[in-house]
Amino acid sequence: MSAQFRHIMLMVKDVAAAVQFYHEGLGLPIKVQSPGWAEIEANGATIAFHGAAEAPQTGSSPILSFTVDDVHQAIANLETLGGKLEGRVREPSFGKVAAVRSPQGHLVSLLQPVAQPTTV
DSSP, rough: OOOOOOEEEEEOHHHHHHHHHHHHOOOOOOEEEHHHHHEEEEETTTEEEOOOOOOOOOSSOOEEEOOOOOOHHHHHHHHTOOOOEEEEEEEOTEEEEEEEEESSOEEEEEEEOOOOOOOO
């Protein structure tokens, strides 16, 4: 028997606020939502939010990585929903990279890849 990946589960104090952050901030569709449990679709993967009165402290969660069309717009969207930019937007050779801390304390990595040159 082999294990199959099911979803990434984040323990959060406020399920509705967590869903709003990822749904409105990054445009990820909601699959299931209730007061204590929610799931959002992330390009074939599921991110699940489990309500917990005692959610883990900042820094004890996985990093959720997303590719975006416009890193600055994504940051602005997430900041209006309570996210906080960690550090600065960096520009390595492969694109623009930023990290945003969600209101629930989870780290979200954003990558705007370098545009590929069009061939004629």
